[in-house]
Amino acid sequence: MRALRLHGPRDVRLDDIPEPALRPGTVKIRVEWAGICGSDLHQYSHPAFPPGYVHPVLGEQGPFVLGHEFSGRVTEVADDVDGIEAGALVAVEPLVSDGTCPACLRGEYNLCDSFGFIGLMGGGGGMSEYVVVPARNAHVMPDGSSAETAALVEPLTVAWHAVRRSGLADGGTALVVGGGPIGLGLLLAAKAHGARFVAVSEVSEARKQLARDLGADLVLDPTQEDVVARIRDEVPGGVDASYEASGAGKPAVDALLGSLRKGGHAVTVAAGRPAEFDPNQLMLTEVNYTGSFGYNGPDFPAVIAAIHDGRLNPDGLVSDRIALEDAPAKGYAELADNAGGHVKILVHP
Numbered sequence: 001m002r003a004l005r006l007h008g009p010r011d012v013r014l015d016d017i018p019e020p021a022l023r024p025g026t027v028k029i030r031v032e033w034a035g036i037c038g039s040d041l042h043q044y045s046h047p048a049f050p051p052g053y054v055h056p057v058l059g060e061q062g063p064f065v066l067g068h069e070f071s072g073r074v075t076e077v078a079d080d081v082d083g084i085e086a087g088a089l090v091a092v093e094p095l096v097s098d099g100t101c102p103a104c105l106r107g108e109y110n111l112c113d114s115f116g117f118i119g120l121m122g123g124g125g126g127m128s129e130y131v132v133v134p135a136r137n138a139h140v141m142p143d144g145s146s147a148e149t150a151a152l153v154e155p156l157t158v159a160w161h162a163v164r165r166s167g168l169a170d171g172g173t174a175l176v177v178g179g180g181p182i183g184l185g186l187l188l189a190a191k192a193h194g195a196r197f198v199a200v201s202e203v204s205e206a207r208k209q210l211a212r213d214l215g216a217d218l219v220l221d222p223t224q225e226d227v228v229a230r231i232r233d234e235v236p237g238g239v240d241a242s243y244e245a246s247g248a249g250k251p252a253v254d255a256l257l258g259s260l261r262k263g264g265h266a267v268t269v270a271a272g273r274p275a276e277f278d279p280n281q282l283m284l285t286e287v288n289y290t291g292s293f294g295y296n297g298p299d300f301p302a303v304i305a306a307i308h309d310g311r312l313n314p315d316g317l318v319s320d321r322i323a324l325e326d327a328p329a330k331g332y333a334e335l336a337d338n339a340g341g342h343v344k345i346l347v348h349p
Protein backbone atom coordinates (compact mmCIF):
# COMPACT_ATOMS: atom_id res chain seq x y z
CA MET A 1 0.00 0.00 0.00
CA ARG A 2 1.01 3.63 -0.36
CA ALA A 3 2.20 5.47 2.75
CA LEU A 4 3.97 8.72 3.54
CA ARG A 5 6.99 8.17 5.76
CA LEU A 6 9.44 10.61 7.31
CA HIS A 7 13.03 9.65 6.42
CA GLY A 8 14.86 12.70 7.77
CA PRO A 9 14.62 16.48 8.06
CA ARG A 10 12.15 17.74 5.42
CA ASP A 11 12.32 14.33 3.74
CA VAL A 12 8.80 12.89 3.39
CA ARG A 13 8.52 10.09 0.83
CA LEU A 14 5.62 8.25 -0.73
CA ASP A 15 6.66 4.64 -0.08
CA ASP A 16 5.18 1.29 -0.99
CA ILE A 17 4.95 -0.77 2.21
CA PRO A 18 3.09 -3.98 3.22
CA GLU A 19 -0.51 -3.60 4.43
CA PRO A 20 -0.65 -3.98 8.21
CA ALA A 21 -2.19 -7.21 9.52
CA LEU A 22 -4.99 -7.50 12.07
CA ARG A 23 -3.85 -8.57 15.58
CA PRO A 24 -5.90 -9.56 18.62
CA GLY A 25 -7.66 -6.52 20.10
CA THR A 26 -7.37 -4.40 16.96
CA VAL A 27 -9.38 -3.12 14.01
CA LYS A 28 -8.18 -2.48 10.46
CA ILE A 29 -9.18 0.86 8.96
CA ARG A 30 -9.25 2.22 5.41
CA VAL A 31 -8.18 5.81 6.03
CA GLU A 32 -10.52 8.50 4.64
CA TRP A 33 -8.91 11.79 5.74
CA ALA A 34 -5.77 12.66 7.69
CA GLY A 35 -4.80 16.12 8.92
CA ILE A 36 -1.36 17.69 9.19
CA CYS A 37 -0.62 19.05 12.68
CA GLY A 38 1.83 21.54 14.16
CA SER A 39 3.69 18.73 15.92
CA ASP A 40 4.05 16.96 12.54
CA LEU A 41 5.70 20.09 11.21
CA HIS A 42 8.09 20.16 14.13
CA GLN A 43 8.97 16.52 13.40
CA TYR A 44 9.23 17.32 9.71
CA SER A 45 11.87 20.00 10.25
CA HIS A 46 13.59 18.46 13.31
CA PRO A 47 12.85 14.70 13.53
CA ALA A 48 13.11 13.55 17.15
CA PHE A 49 12.81 9.82 16.46
CA PRO A 50 16.01 8.86 14.60
CA PRO A 51 16.77 5.52 12.93
CA GLY A 52 16.97 2.92 15.68
CA TYR A 53 14.35 4.60 17.90
CA VAL A 54 11.71 2.10 19.10
CA HIS A 55 8.76 3.32 21.19
CA PRO A 56 8.26 1.09 24.28
CA VAL A 57 4.54 0.56 23.58
CA LEU A 58 4.37 0.81 19.77
CA GLY A 59 7.51 -1.31 19.30
CA GLU A 60 8.20 -0.42 15.68
CA GLN A 61 11.36 0.57 13.81
CA GLY A 62 11.31 3.72 11.69
CA PRO A 63 10.98 5.29 9.23
CA PHE A 64 7.50 5.92 10.62
CA VAL A 65 4.27 6.56 8.73
CA LEU A 66 3.01 10.11 9.40
CA GLY A 67 -0.50 11.22 10.34
CA HIS A 68 -2.02 11.11 13.83
CA GLU A 69 -5.25 13.06 13.12
CA PHE A 70 -7.38 10.78 11.01
CA SER A 71 -10.68 9.11 10.25
CA GLY A 72 -11.61 6.04 8.28
CA ARG A 73 -13.93 3.10 7.69
CA VAL A 74 -13.39 -0.12 9.61
CA THR A 75 -12.69 -2.97 7.16
CA GLU A 76 -11.83 -5.81 9.56
CA VAL A 77 -12.40 -6.48 13.26
CA ALA A 78 -10.41 -8.96 15.36
CA ASP A 79 -12.44 -11.87 16.77
CA ASP A 80 -11.95 -10.74 20.36
CA VAL A 81 -13.28 -7.18 19.75
CA ASP A 82 -16.87 -6.21 20.60
CA GLY A 83 -18.73 -2.98 19.90
CA ILE A 84 -17.25 -2.10 16.50
CA GLU A 85 -18.56 -3.45 13.21
CA ALA A 86 -16.97 -3.47 9.76
CA GLY A 87 -18.18 -0.42 7.86
CA ALA A 88 -18.25 1.89 10.89
CA LEU A 89 -16.82 5.39 10.49
CA VAL A 90 -14.27 5.99 13.24
CA ALA A 91 -12.17 8.85 14.58
CA VAL A 92 -8.88 7.49 15.86
CA GLU A 93 -7.46 8.51 19.23
CA PRO A 94 -3.73 8.16 18.48
CA LEU A 95 -2.42 8.43 22.05
CA VAL A 96 -1.02 5.15 23.40
CA SER A 97 0.15 4.45 26.94
CA ASP A 98 1.56 1.55 28.96
CA GLY A 99 -1.46 1.17 31.24
CA THR A 100 0.74 0.40 34.24
CA CYS A 101 2.50 3.58 35.42
CA PRO A 102 1.12 5.79 38.24
CA ALA A 103 -0.43 8.30 35.79
CA CYS A 104 -2.16 5.53 33.82
CA LEU A 105 -3.49 4.01 37.05
CA ARG A 106 -4.99 7.44 37.91
CA GLY A 107 -6.69 7.51 34.47
CA GLU A 108 -4.42 10.32 33.26
CA TYR A 109 -2.98 8.26 30.45
CA ASN A 110 -1.93 11.38 28.53
CA LEU A 111 0.68 11.81 31.28
CA CYS A 112 1.92 8.22 30.96
CA ASP A 113 5.66 7.70 31.50
CA SER A 114 5.66 5.90 28.13
CA PHE A 115 3.07 7.93 26.21
CA GLY A 116 3.28 7.81 22.43
CA PHE A 117 1.36 8.70 19.32
CA ILE A 118 0.37 6.45 16.47
CA GLY A 119 1.42 8.29 13.31
CA LEU A 120 4.40 9.94 14.95
CA MET A 121 6.40 7.26 16.77
CA GLY A 122 5.27 4.06 15.03
CA GLY A 123 2.14 1.95 14.88
CA GLY A 124 1.33 3.04 11.33
CA GLY A 125 -0.44 6.31 10.66
CA GLY A 126 -3.16 8.20 8.85
CA MET A 127 -1.00 9.08 5.85
CA SER A 128 -1.45 5.58 4.41
CA GLU A 129 -4.21 3.57 2.81
CA TYR A 130 -4.68 1.21 5.76
CA VAL A 131 -3.83 1.25 9.44
CA VAL A 132 -4.40 -1.25 12.25
CA VAL A 133 -5.05 0.25 15.69
CA PRO A 134 -6.16 -1.11 19.08
CA ALA A 135 -9.97 -1.17 19.15
CA ARG A 136 -10.00 1.08 22.25
CA ASN A 137 -8.34 3.80 20.13
CA ALA A 138 -11.13 3.75 17.51
CA HIS A 139 -14.16 5.91 18.41
CA VAL A 140 -17.28 5.15 16.37
CA MET A 141 -18.90 8.29 14.92
CA PRO A 142 -22.71 8.65 15.11
CA ASP A 143 -24.74 7.89 11.97
CA GLY A 144 -24.72 10.80 9.53
CA SER A 145 -21.25 12.06 10.54
CA SER A 146 -18.87 13.08 7.76
CA ALA A 147 -15.44 11.48 7.41
CA GLU A 148 -13.91 14.94 7.06
CA THR A 149 -15.36 16.10 10.38
CA ALA A 150 -14.23 12.84 12.00
CA ALA A 151 -10.63 13.68 11.01
CA LEU A 152 -10.93 16.96 12.95
CA VAL A 153 -11.96 15.29 16.21
CA GLU A 154 -8.36 14.76 17.37
CA PRO A 155 -7.19 18.40 17.18
CA LEU A 156 -10.53 19.59 18.59
CA THR A 157 -10.06 17.19 21.50
CA VAL A 158 -6.68 18.77 22.31
CA ALA A 159 -8.55 22.07 22.64
CA TRP A 160 -11.45 20.50 24.56
CA HIS A 161 -9.10 19.02 27.17
CA ALA A 162 -7.50 22.45 27.72
CA VAL A 163 -10.91 24.09 28.21
CA ARG A 164 -11.84 21.34 30.65
CA ARG A 165 -8.56 21.95 32.53
CA SER A 166 -9.46 25.65 32.85
CA GLY A 167 -12.84 24.99 34.48
CA LEU A 168 -14.52 27.44 32.08
CA ALA A 169 -18.23 27.48 32.89
CA ASP A 170 -21.45 28.56 31.19
CA GLY A 171 -21.44 32.35 30.77
CA GLY A 172 -17.66 32.54 31.16
CA THR A 173 -15.15 34.76 29.37
CA ALA A 174 -11.90 33.80 27.67
CA LEU A 175 -8.89 34.92 25.66
CA VAL A 176 -7.18 32.64 23.15
CA VAL A 177 -3.63 33.65 22.17
CA GLY A 178 -2.89 32.26 18.69
CA GLY A 179 -5.45 31.54 15.98
CA GLY A 180 -4.01 28.42 14.35
CA PRO A 181 -5.84 25.08 14.29
CA ILE A 182 -5.59 24.60 18.07
CA GLY A 183 -6.42 28.24 18.86
CA LEU A 184 -9.50 28.14 16.65
CA GLY A 185 -10.39 24.81 18.25
CA LEU A 186 -10.12 26.51 21.65
CA LEU A 187 -12.52 29.21 20.43
CA LEU A 188 -15.03 26.54 19.35
CA ALA A 189 -14.56 24.45 22.50
CA ALA A 190 -14.96 27.49 24.79
CA LYS A 191 -18.18 28.45 22.96
CA ALA A 192 -19.38 24.84 23.24
CA HIS A 193 -18.84 25.12 27.02
CA GLY A 194 -21.19 28.13 27.03
CA ALA A 195 -18.68 31.01 27.05
CA ARG A 196 -20.44 34.35 26.41
CA PHE A 197 -17.24 36.14 25.33
CA VAL A 198 -14.19 34.71 23.59
CA ALA A 199 -11.42 36.92 22.19
CA VAL A 200 -8.70 35.65 19.83
CA SER A 201 -5.28 37.29 19.44
CA GLU A 202 -3.62 36.51 16.10
CA VAL A 203 -1.38 38.15 13.50
CA SER A 204 -2.34 36.39 10.23
CA GLU A 205 -5.11 38.17 8.29
CA ALA A 206 -6.55 34.87 7.00
CA ARG A 207 -6.73 33.40 10.49
CA LYS A 208 -8.18 36.63 11.99
CA GLN A 209 -11.00 36.48 9.44
CA LEU A 210 -11.61 32.82 10.17
CA ALA A 211 -11.76 33.54 13.92
CA ARG A 212 -14.51 36.12 13.20
CA ASP A 213 -16.34 33.63 10.95
CA LEU A 214 -16.17 30.97 13.68
CA GLY A 215 -17.80 33.26 16.25
CA ALA A 216 -15.01 35.14 18.07
CA ASP A 217 -16.49 38.12 19.93
CA LEU A 218 -13.30 40.15 19.57
CA VAL A 219 -10.27 39.59 17.32
CA LEU A 220 -7.07 41.40 18.29
CA ASP A 221 -3.74 41.81 16.53
CA PRO A 222 -0.87 41.92 19.05
CA THR A 223 1.34 43.75 16.53
CA GLN A 224 -1.23 46.57 16.22
CA GLU A 225 -2.83 46.97 19.65
CA ASP A 226 -2.38 46.37 23.37
CA VAL A 227 -4.13 43.03 23.88
CA VAL A 228 -4.26 43.25 27.68
CA ALA A 229 -5.72 46.78 27.67
CA ARG A 230 -8.36 45.86 25.08
CA ILE A 231 -9.38 42.74 26.99
CA ARG A 232 -9.65 44.68 30.26
CA ASP A 233 -11.79 47.34 28.47
CA GLU A 234 -14.16 44.65 27.21
CA VAL A 235 -14.26 42.54 30.36
CA PRO A 236 -13.75 44.64 33.50
CA GLY A 237 -11.53 42.77 35.95
CA GLY A 238 -10.25 40.38 33.27
CA VAL A 239 -11.35 37.11 31.68
CA ASP A 240 -12.05 33.85 33.51
CA ALA A 241 -9.68 31.80 31.35
CA SER A 242 -6.83 32.36 28.93
CA TYR A 243 -5.19 29.85 26.61
CA GLU A 244 -1.71 29.94 25.03
CA ALA A 245 -1.83 28.38 21.56
CA SER A 246 0.81 30.45 19.78
CA GLY A 247 4.14 29.19 21.12
CA ALA A 248 5.31 32.83 21.01
CA GLY A 249 7.03 32.80 24.40
CA LYS A 250 7.11 35.85 26.68
CA PRO A 251 4.70 38.17 24.79
CA ALA A 252 2.12 35.37 24.77
CA VAL A 253 2.58 34.56 28.47
CA ASP A 254 2.34 38.25 29.36
CA ALA A 255 -0.97 38.49 27.45
CA LEU A 256 -2.17 35.29 29.10
CA LEU A 257 -1.51 36.42 32.69
CA GLY A 258 -2.24 40.13 32.15
CA SER A 259 -5.72 39.52 30.74
CA LEU A 260 -6.83 37.15 33.46
CA ARG A 261 -9.13 38.04 36.36
CA LYS A 262 -8.02 37.33 39.92
CA GLY A 263 -8.45 33.62 40.57
CA GLY A 264 -8.68 32.91 36.83
CA HIS A 265 -7.11 30.03 34.94
CA ALA A 266 -4.32 30.31 32.36
CA VAL A 267 -3.49 27.23 30.31
CA THR A 268 -0.52 26.63 28.03
CA VAL A 269 -1.51 24.26 25.22
CA ALA A 270 1.10 24.98 22.53
CA ALA A 271 4.73 23.91 22.65
CA GLY A 272 6.78 27.08 22.33
CA ARG A 273 9.70 29.17 23.37
CA PRO A 274 10.61 29.47 27.08
CA ALA A 275 9.32 32.57 28.84
CA GLU A 276 10.08 34.31 32.11
CA PHE A 277 7.30 35.52 34.34
CA ASP A 278 7.04 36.86 37.88
CA PRO A 279 5.59 34.27 40.27
CA ASN A 280 4.53 37.11 42.58
CA GLN A 281 1.88 37.81 39.93
CA LEU A 282 0.37 34.39 40.72
CA MET A 283 0.68 34.83 44.47
CA LEU A 284 -1.00 38.24 44.60
CA THR A 285 -3.89 37.32 42.31
CA GLU A 286 -4.40 33.64 43.09
CA VAL A 287 -4.21 33.01 39.37
CA ASN A 288 -3.89 29.35 38.38
CA TYR A 289 -1.38 28.69 35.64
CA THR A 290 -1.41 25.16 34.29
CA GLY A 291 -0.58 23.08 31.24
CA SER A 292 -2.65 20.85 28.99
CA PHE A 293 -1.25 17.90 27.08
CA GLY A 294 -3.28 15.81 24.66
CA TYR A 295 -6.45 14.37 26.15
CA ASN A 296 -7.73 11.47 28.18
CA GLY A 297 -10.79 9.45 29.20
CA PRO A 298 -13.90 11.54 28.58
CA ASP A 299 -12.50 13.96 25.99
CA PHE A 300 -12.94 12.10 22.67
CA PRO A 301 -16.53 11.01 23.44
CA ALA A 302 -17.37 14.55 24.66
CA VAL A 303 -16.14 16.16 21.43
CA ILE A 304 -17.94 13.61 19.24
CA ALA A 305 -21.17 14.26 21.19
CA ALA A 306 -20.76 18.06 20.96
CA ILE A 307 -20.26 17.87 17.19
CA HIS A 308 -23.24 15.56 16.83
CA ASP A 309 -25.65 17.78 18.79
CA GLY A 310 -24.42 20.96 17.09
CA ARG A 311 -22.73 22.68 20.05
CA LEU A 312 -19.43 22.39 18.21
CA ASN A 313 -19.35 23.08 14.47
CA PRO A 314 -15.89 22.71 12.91
CA ASP A 315 -16.99 23.57 9.34
CA GLY A 316 -14.55 26.16 8.09
CA LEU A 317 -11.44 24.80 9.82
CA VAL A 318 -10.32 22.95 6.69
CA SER A 319 -8.41 25.23 4.30
CA ASP A 320 -7.27 22.64 1.73
CA ARG A 321 -7.92 19.05 0.70
CA ILE A 322 -5.13 17.26 -1.17
CA ALA A 323 -4.16 13.78 -2.39
CA LEU A 324 -1.49 11.67 -0.66
CA GLU A 325 1.02 12.08 -3.49
CA ASP A 326 0.72 15.87 -3.27
CA ALA A 327 1.19 16.01 0.51
CA PRO A 328 5.03 16.23 0.63
CA ALA A 329 5.06 19.48 -1.38
CA LYS A 330 1.58 20.98 -0.96
CA GLY A 331 1.10 19.79 2.63
CA TYR A 332 4.25 19.48 4.73
CA ALA A 333 6.59 21.84 2.86
CA GLU A 334 3.86 24.42 2.29
CA LEU A 335 2.77 24.45 5.96
CA ALA A 336 6.38 24.54 7.19
CA ASP A 337 7.07 27.61 5.03
CA ASN A 338 3.69 29.38 5.02
CA ALA A 339 1.66 28.24 8.05
CA GLY A 340 -0.19 31.54 8.46
CA GLY A 341 -1.84 31.16 5.06
CA HIS A 342 -3.56 27.93 6.07
CA VAL A 343 -5.52 26.38 8.89
CA LYS A 344 -6.03 22.64 8.51
CA ILE A 345 -4.86 20.75 5.42
CA LEU A 346 -6.56 17.37 5.04
CA VAL A 347 -5.00 14.57 3.01
CA HIS A 348 -6.90 11.74 1.33
CA PRO A 349 -4.73 8.60 1.11
Ligand SMILES: [Zn+2]
Binds near residue numbers: 101105
Ligand atom coordinates in the same frame (compact mmCIF):
# COMPACT_ATOMS: atom_id res chain seq x y z
ZN1 LIG B 1 1.42 4.82 31.81
